[in-house]
Amino acid sequence: MAEALVRFEGVRKAYGPKGAGYAVKQLDLAVQRGELLTLLGPSGSGKTTTLMMLAGFEQPSEGRILLEDRDIARLPPHKRGIGVVFQSYALFPHMSVAENVAFPLEVRGIPKADRAARVARALSMVRLEGFGERRPSQLSGGQQQRVALARAMVFEPPIVLLDEPLGALDKSLREEMQYEIRALHQRLGLTMMYVTHDQAEALTLSDRIAVFEGGLVRQLATPRRIYEAPANGFVAGFVGENNRLPGRVIESDGPMVRVALDCGPVVEARIVDTGGAGSRCFVAIRPERVAVAPVRADDLGEGALAARLTEAIFQGDHLRLRLSLGEGGELLAKRTVGGGPVPEIGAIAAVAWDANQALAFSA
Ligand code: ADP
Ligand code: MG
Numbered sequence: 001m002a003e004a005l006v007r008f009e010g011v012r013k014a015y016g017p018k019g020a021g022y023a024v025k026q027l028d029l030a031v032q033r034g035e036l037l038t039l040l041g042p043s044g045s046g047k048t049t050t051l052m053m054l055a056g057f058e059q060p061s062e063g064r065i066l067l068e069d070r071d072i073a074r075l076p077p078h079k080r081g082i083g084v085v086f087q088s089y090a091l092f093p094h095m096s097v098a099e100n101v102a103f104p105l106e107v108r109g110i111p112k113a114d115r116a117a118r119v120a121r122a123l124s125m126v127r128l129e130g131f132g133e134r135r136p137s138q139l140s141g142g143q144q145q146r147v148a149l150a151r152a153m154v155f156e157p158p159i160v161l162l163d164e165p166l167g168a169l170d171k172s173l174r175e176e177m178q179y180e181i182r183a184l185h186q187r188l189g190l191t192m193m194y195v196t197h198d199q200a201e202a203l204t205l206s207d208r209i210a211v212f213e214g215g216l217v218r219q220l221a222t223p224r225r226i227y228e229a230p231a232n233g234f235v236a237g238f239v240g241e242n243n244r245l246p247g248r249v250i251e252s253d254g255p256m257v258r259v260a261l262d263c264g265p266v267v268e269a270r271i272v273d274t275g276g277a278g279s280r281c282f283v284a285i286r287p288e289r290v291a292v293a294p295v296r297a298d299d300l301g302e303g304a305l306a307a308r309l310t311e312a313i314f315q316g317d318h319l320r321l322r323l324s325l326g327e328g329g330e331l332l333a334k335r336t337v338g339g340g341p342v343p344e345i346g347a348i349a350a351v352a353w354d355a356n357q358a359l360a361f362s363a
Contacts, residue, residue: 008065036190037206039051056075085151085165101147145166203223232272243290246363256355259283262327270360283361303352304351317337
């Protein structure tokens with residue numbers, strides 16, 4: 001069992017009068033030493049509030065936060081020794097890169113003689129050796145964010161908090177920086193708490209992901225578990241693409257349930273959190289798990305459903321197939337290019353999936 005560096009215990013946060021609601025409703029969360037934990041969720045779900053409480057810029061309304069087993073409620077931000085990188089937490093434009101990075105050391109009273117070596121080390125960590133004399137305005141957006149990272153790490157904090165640090169960068173630079181942050185985290189064994197609303201970014205970077213919705217953590221697990229075994233319908237819909245087929249429970253049998261889809265067909269799925277017979281639910285199936293084949297001589301094949309192919313979009317490494325299923329049902333399938341014959345647009349196709357890959361959630 002890894003050691004917890006940070007613990008949120010029964011933390012709640014209301015900005016205004018509590019009757020007006022909580023930005024964070026209930027938070028019990030441990031950050032393990034050395035991990036990169038991502039808070040992933042839609043806008044307004046409480047991610048930044050959580051980070052701000054740990055950094056000390058906001059106070060919990062209830063509960064406590066422990067850093068290395070110490071309650072930090074009374075510590076002001078600069079005494080918590082936590083590094084922060086915020087999208088809006090810009091560099092000081094009138095200072096050189098080296099002065100920016102040295103700033104936290106100065107604030108902490110580190111003697112001038114020691115600063116230069118530490119600044120040089122932090123700049124080399126983010127591959128910016130030789131950039132110390134430049135002004136932030138002479139750097140690209142990606143380089144500026146690397147300076148911000150160096151500034152957050154220069155005093156060797158036990159944990160670095162990053163709030164949508166790549167939000168202002170364009171897509172290719174953002175992806176490059178994701179790999180860079182991941183490499184830095186692994187090379188230095190840094191503990192990081194990373195906030196994003198971008199699920200692809202969360203999957204790329206994280207050791208674990210906490211999926212936030214409405215001020216609550218809906219699931220905390222590895223990227224793989226979050227993607228392959230979402231704990232509820234919210235997570236299934238928020239992380240990765242998923243088909244969502246609404247219907248009604250017919251009967252359950254052990255871990256499986258039979259569902260009458262609103263669009264007509266009856267399918268089998270693995271139960272996640274469905275209710276009893278007659279209750280509303282939906283079946284989630286990933287597009288890459290849906291097999292699509294042309295129908296030969298009116299024979300759909302065992303267990304397959306008939307669907308009409310309405311669109312096929314070439315995406316380079318895969319095809320996106322859009323199908324209509326029964327009465328008003330829509331199904332998206334992804335298949336690798338060169339993976340066998342594709343039905344004609346407008347033709348009836350046989351669609352099938354492994355029932356174990358179909359998950360049933362209450363609706
Ligand atoms: P996220 O970072 O997930 O987008 P936030 O933590 O910023 O979410 O916000 C959570 C909720 O708290 C939102 O409803 C937001 O409007 C509210 N909120 C955030 N900051 C403040 C604030 N300083 N004063 C009042 N309400 C706030
Ligand atoms: Mg935010």
